[in-house]
Amino acid sequence: EDVEIKDIAYGEFVNLLKLIHPQFTLITDDSVSHILKLSDRFQMEGVIDQSEHFLQTVSNFYILKKMILANQYHLKKLMNGCLQSIKCVYVLNEITSTREYTTFSNATKAAICDRMKDLILPWNCTTHNPIDRQYAMGHCDCQPVLSGFVI
Numbered sequence: 794e795d796v797e798i799k800d801i802a803y804g805e806f807v808n809l810l811k812l813i814h815p816q817f818t819l820i821t822d823d824s825v826s827h828i829l830k831l832s833d834r835f836q837m838e839g840v841i842d843q844s845e846h847f848l849q850t851v852s853n854f855y856i857l858k859k860m861i862l863a864n865q866y867h868l869k870k871l872m873n874g875c876l877q878s879i880k881c882v883y884v885l886n887e888i889t890s891t892r893e894y895t896t897f898s899n900a901t902k903a904a905i906c907d908r909m910k911d912l913i914l915p916w917n918c919t920t921h922n923p924i925d926r927q928y929a930m931g932h933c934d935c936q937p938v939l940s941g942f943v944i
Contacts, residue, residue, distance in 0.1 A: 805831060812840050820847040822854060829866050845871050856884075861893055864901045876904055882912040 798806065805827040811818035812828065820828055825844050832840035845868045848859050856875050863872035879885055885905060888894055894902070 801831065802827070809835075809837075809840070812843065813837070820844055820851075822852055825852065826862065829862060833866050841866065841868075844868075849874050857888055857891065857893060860888070860897075860901070864897050872901065872904065876908045879908060880912075882909055885909050885912070 805824075808818065808824045809828055809831040812820070812832075820843060825847055828840060829844050831837075832844065844866075845863075848854065848862060848868070848871050852859065854862075856878065859871060860875050862868065863875060885908060889905065894905075897905070
């Protein structure tokens, strides 16, 4: 007898089942978002852990996309890894300027602010000499890397 599961695309559900069935499948950039959505819905912690590990080690997603997923599915290790990988306050400033930032939880926003504080306290981004006040005044050469910033 068929069991109807509403609001779930057939292909997405098949990808989820392939992760727990003996005929193992790999998580990909194309499947990780819906794998997380379904594994969260069905409380499949092992699949959530696999997805988080994939995002930390294999995924080619931009950092903001990873942070969105980490925030949405409470992936603390992924969020911490994303924040620690950011070495320039301008990247964090760019993230806080996105519409996605407004959807982040208060805990995620606080973690972003804490990372900003860590980077600003020496008065510059961590790629520059703390004594060089030119960078402290907003002339960091990291800024141009944000021109291609996309999710």
